[in-house]
Amino acid sequence: MKNHFTMNTKLKVLIIISAAFFSFMLLALRPINVDLDDSRKVSGQLLSIKEADGLGDVSLTLKDDKTDYYINRGALSGLNIGELQKMLTHKQVTIFHADHWTPLDPFGRKQHIIKLVKGDETIYDETARPKIATKKKP
Helix, strand or coil: HHHHHHHHHHHHHHHHHHHHHHHHHHHHHHCCCCCCHHEEEEEEEEEEEECCCCCEEEEECCCCCCEEEEEEECCCEEHHHHHHHHCCCCEEEEEEECCCCCCEEEECCEEEEEEEEEECEEEEEHHHCCCCCCCCCC
C-alpha cells in the first residue's frame, strides 16, 4: 500500500512540474504586442546607440535610465547605426516600447522599441515598416 501511495505522489509531482514548465514556456515565448495603443512612453537624453548581441538588435541607452531599449533586428533590417549615432546621440528622444512582461526578464530591464521619435520627426516605427528614416543606402 505504501508503494502505491509513493507512485501516486510521484505522478502528481510530475504533473505539477510539467504544468508549471508548460505555463512558463507559454509566458516566455508569447509574441510581443507592437500596437502603439498598448505601448509605454519614455523620454530622455540618448547616451549611446550600438549593435547588440550579434543578433542584429540595435541597443539604445538613455541618461539616468537602467533599462536597455532595443530595436529588434534593426541592423539586419537596414538601420544605419552610424547615421543614428550622428543624428541622436546626446539628443532628447521619445521611445514607445512594448508593454510586455516575460519571466525571462521579470524586472523589465530590456524593452522592445516600437517607435523612436526626435522632436516631431519619427526616426523608427515598427508598425510602418519599411519606412525607416535611416535606411542604408544601396
